[in-house]
Amino acid sequence: MRKQPAFWRTLRFLFLGFFVLISIGPLLWIVMSSFKTNREILSSAFAPPTSFSFSGYEAALDLAPIFQFYGNSVIISVLSTLLNVIVVSMAAYVLARHKFRGSNFITLLLSVSLLIPTAALLMPIYKIMMTIGLFDTRTGLILVYAALGLPTSLFIFKSHFQSIPKELEDAAYIDGAGFFRTFFVVVFPLARSGLATGAILQFLTSWNEFMFALILTKSTKVRTLPLALNYFTSQFSFNYTAMFAALTMVILPSIIIYVLLQEQITTSMVEGSVKG
Amino acid sequence: MKKLLAMALAGVLMLGALSGCGGQSGSADSPSSGGNSGTKVVEVDFPTHWVGVSVNAPWFQERLAAFNEQYGDQIKINVEEIAGDQNYVDKMKVLYSSNSLPDAINTGGYNLIDSMKDQLVVLNDYIDDDFQKVGTDIAWEVNSRDGQIYGIPYTRQVIGYFYNKDLFAQAGIDKPAETWDEFFAQCDKLLAAGITPLSMDTADSGWVTSLMLGAMVGQTDSGEAFMNQNLPTDYNFPEFVDAVANIQKMFQKYTTSDAVGGAYENAASNFFMEETAIIANGPWMVSDFYDETLVEPGFADRVGTAMFPGGVMYNSGKIGFNIASKDPETLEATLTFVKFLSNEESQQRMLEITGDIPSMEGITSSEVKPLINEVIANGDAAAHCINDFQSLWYANVVDEISIQYPLLAQGKITPEQFAKALSDVAAKN
Numbered sequence: 157m158r159k160q161p162a163f164w165r166t167l168r169f170l171f172l173g174f175f176v177l178i179s180i181g182p183l184l185w186i187v188m189s190s191f192k193t194n195r196e197i198l199s200s201a202f203a204p205p206t207s208f209s210f211s212g213y214e215a216a217l218d219l220a221p222i223f224q225f226y227g228n229s230v231i232i233s234v235l236s237t238l239l240n241v242i243v244v245s246m247a248a249y250v251l252a253r254h255k256f257r258g259s260n261f262i263t264l265l266l267s268v269s270l271l272i273p274t275a276a277l278l279m280p281i282y283k284i285m286m287t288i289g290l291f292d293t294r295t296g297l298i299l300v301y302a303a304l305g306l307p308t309s310l311f312i313f314k315s316h317f318q319s320i321p322k323e324l325e326d327a328a329y330i331d332g333a334g335f336f337r338t339f340f341v342v343v344f345p346l347a348r349s350g351l352a353t354g355a356i357l358q359f360l361t362s363w364n365e366f367m368f369a370l371i372l373t374k375s376t377k378v379r380t381l382p383l384a385l386n387y388f389t390s391q392f393s394f395n396y397t398a399m400f401a402a403l404t405m406v407i408l409p410s411i412i413i414y415v416l417l418q419e420q421i422t423t424s425m426v427e428g429s430v431k432g
Numbered sequence: 433m434k435k436l437l438a439m440a441l442a443g444v445l446m447l448g449a450l451s452g453c454g455g456q457s458g459s460a461d462s463p464s465s466g467g468n469s470g471t472k473v474v475e476v477d478f479p480t481h482w483v484g485v486s487v488n489a490p491w492f493q494e495r496l497a498a499f500n501e502q503y504g505d506q507i508k509i510n511v512e513e514i515a516g517d518q519n520y521v522d523k524m525k526v527l528y529s530s531n532s533l534p535d536a537i538n539t540g541g542y543n544l545i546d547s548m549k550d551q552l553v554v555l556n557d558y559i560d561d562d563f564q565k566v567g568t569d570i571a572w573e574v575n576s577r578d579g580q581i582y583g584i585p586y587t588r589q590v591i592g593y594f595y596n597k598d599l600f601a602q603a604g605i606d607k608p609a610e611t612w613d614e615f616f617a618q619c620d621k622l623l624a625a626g627i628t629p630l631s632m633d634t635a636d637s638g639w640v641t642s643l644m645l646g647a648m649v650g651q652t653d654s655g656e657a658f659m660n661q662n663l664p665t666d667y668n669f670p671e672f673v674d675a676v677a678n679i680q681k682m683f684q685k686y687t688t689s690d691a692v693g694g695a696y697e698n699a700a701s702n703f704f705m706e707e708t709a710i711i712a713n714g715p716w717m718v719s720d721f722y723d724e725t726l727v728e729p730g731f732a733d734r735v736g737t738a739m740f741p742g743g744v745m746y747n748s749g750k751i752g753f754n755i756a757s758k759d760p761e762t763l764e765a766t767l768t769f770v771k772f773l774s775n776e777e778s779q780q781r782m783l784e785i786t787g788d789i790p791s792m793e794g795i796t797s798s799e800v801k802p803l804i805n806e807v808i809a810n811g812d813a814a815a816h817c818i819n820d821f822q823s824l825w826y827a828n829v830v831d832e833i834s835i836q837y838p839l840l841a842q843g844k845i846t847p848e849q850f851a852k853a854l855s856d857v858a859a860k861n
Contacts (some may be wrong), residue, residue, distance in 0.1 A: 193725045217485045220515070256756030279529045286532070370519055371526050374479070374512040386515035391540070391636065392716055394484045394697045397725070412674045 183407065190400040197396045212397035213405070219395070220387035221376050222402055226409075229381040232294055233362040236301035240309050240358045241351055243302070248313035249339055253322070263314070272306035278371055285372050292374050300368055305358040312357070316350025317343065381406055450591065455768055471505060474765040476757075477534035479512035481520040487716050488540075491785040499772050508767045514546045517542070518636065521827075524548070533756035535766040541589070541750050541822050542830075545575070545582045546663055553755045555581040558767050567749065567791040574749030574823060577662075583752040585791035586774040587782060590811035591643060591714040591746035592739045594803075599627050599709040600736075608738035612648060612678070615741045619686045622709050631699035631711035632691040634837035636724075637830045640699040641679060641691075641837060642739055642821050643712035648675035650818035651742030659818035660748070663826055665858040667851040676840065676847035683841035692841045704731070715787045715807040722801070737806040743815030751793065751823050825858075832857040 189197050189214050192205040251263050290296030329337040366382040373379050388399035482492040514520045520541050527533050528548045567585035575583030603625040609615035619629040632641045650659040655671040689697045704727045705710040721732035737747045753770040757763035779790035784799045789808060822830055836853050840843045
């Protein structure tokens with residue numbers, strides 16, 4: 157293999173170094189700030205801490221039920237993602253493959269909810285949740301989040317199902333597979349990359365959602381992480397050290413899990429595109 | 433086949449988890465239940481933003497414990513934690529739209545009375561002469577509309593400005609200004625000494641900045657009347673436009689670069705770090721002057737208090753507790769709870785713990801920090817006493833301020849256009 161000229165190698169390293177810096181820099185800054193006092197953060201934001209103190213972590217755990225909120229976020233985000241992927245993928249498959257009277261209207265109806273502002277949904281959804289007894293429950297949030305991601309997932313899944321050659325399904329039917337088996341055994345694995353894309357978007361939507369979590373819950377037992385960060389600033393007071401310590405506790409597990417599982421995640425995403 | 437099995441198992445797992453997620457945390461929505469002895473325990477819903485770093489959080493925890501000790505066998509308080517003042521107001525708006533406001537509400541000063549009074553309990557019949565003493569006449573007035581009481585006061589608003597004595601001395605300034613001309617001359621002196629004069633902000637209704645604005649408006653008798661007027665709709669008058677012009681000058685000449693877009697914490701940080709010499713705010717800030725994780729040791733000794741030029745002080749009532757209980761039994765329990773949080777002992781503890789000034793006259797304590805007593809003395813000596821915009825102006829006008837301030841600071845609108853924008857928004861109510 158021909159060796160690259162020094163200039164291009166340097167440029168490549170600079171380019172990669174720049175992206176590493178802007179990707180990791182803010183995370184490192186948060187972790188570093190979690191060991192500084194409020195005064196150090198305010199006076200010299202980029203200087204390293206004068207001494208390593210875990211008082212910020214103690215304060216964060218004292219001020220807000222972070223671990224409880226974290227657990228709720230994991231449960232709610234994972235289950236709403238599973239629910240969304242399973243239900244919406246089935247709907248998207250039917251709408252992508254089978255033309256029937258009203259199929260375009262149903263697609264339009266399901267997609268148009270993307271245009272409704274969240275603020276307009278708050279009150280009706282609150283009333284529905286109160287009526288059906290799902291107010292202040294994780295189940296309520298799971299259902300709402302799965303529904304909120306419906307139009308986006310439908311778009312993604314439908315377009316992926318349409319890109320799969322229909323002949324593969326015909327072959328499955330000829331081999332004696334039924335409708336459900338064809339969908340789950342043949343089509344579902346082939347659409348894995350599209351399903352993964354939709355699932356990631358759905359997970360992020362659920363993980364970061366704030367307003368419904370605030371309105372549809374009232375007890376700390378079922379609340380999620382985005383609400384926790386508000387415990388560290390109010391109109392007339394703030395504790396940056398505790399806030400950065402809380403952020404560190406929130407982001408580090410996610411980063412560690414991603415680092416440990418990144419090979420599997422990447423493999424599963426690539427696998428779907430060549431299998432079958 | 434293996435994958436199908438895995439998928440089926442995942443489905444079963446999910447269904448199981450979903451059914452396990454349904455457990456409701458409390459019995460807040462269930463009817464009040466009897467205790468062991470057969471005594472009926474009435475439940476009261478009280479959402480609060482006095483959580484986390486809120487200065488009132490320790491006070492509330494202490495008073496709630498005291499209440500539970502005294503009334504725990506009769507009344508159960510279901511506390512809902514809503515971190516963040518604005519989040520609290522947002523949630524109340526949704527609950528109001530659904531006709532499901534909680535039993536007791538405390539916004540910390542935001543005026544929800546005018547927009548929600550049809551769902552609030554009129555309290556006149558429940559306030560006897562003895563309990564009336566928990567607030568001065570002005571404190572009750574702020575919580576009343578057309579003679580009907582919608583709120584129970586527990587604190588009052590006394591606000592001037594704080595200044596850094598060392599930075600003033602460096603600029604050759606002996607004492608706070610008595611007129612606004614003198615104030616701006618002092619700003620020029622500070623600038624000449626290399627010191628940024630003012631802490632300002634624009635986000636979250638620009639609290640610090642708007643205090644300066646109101647103080648400039650309130651220096652005349654007609655301006656003072658305007659600043660004590662409930663729900664004003666017309667901002668197109670000379671005193672207001674002139675004050676806005678001065679705010680524009682402050683943004684462009686006398687403040688820090690992070691003022692535009694910045695919130696209270698930016699303004700406060702600059703004052704704590706001694707990068708600015710003046711900040712307008714209330715006495716609840718005083719405890720931060722002693723917090724050595726925020727400021728240099730001895731910082732509090734370098735801070736002085738002042739009334740605004742023209743002898744103006746924010747010295748008025750403050751929106752207190754609102755009640756929206758729907759049945760007589762819960763109403764009685766809610767009143768017991770709210771009256772407990774507003775009584776003389778609770779107000780005294782609030783003064784001692786948070787530095788908030790009691791709404792009741794004559795409450796003092798040896799545990800109060802000297803700067804707080806100075807603020808109270810300034811309030812008592814003020815020639816013009818005004819109320820703050822968050823308590824009196826329409827909520828959408830308060831929100832509009834944060835949109836208009838950056839435009840004003842950048843010179844994209846004139847003071848007249850600023851005043852017109854607020855008037856137009858107020859007219860929509």
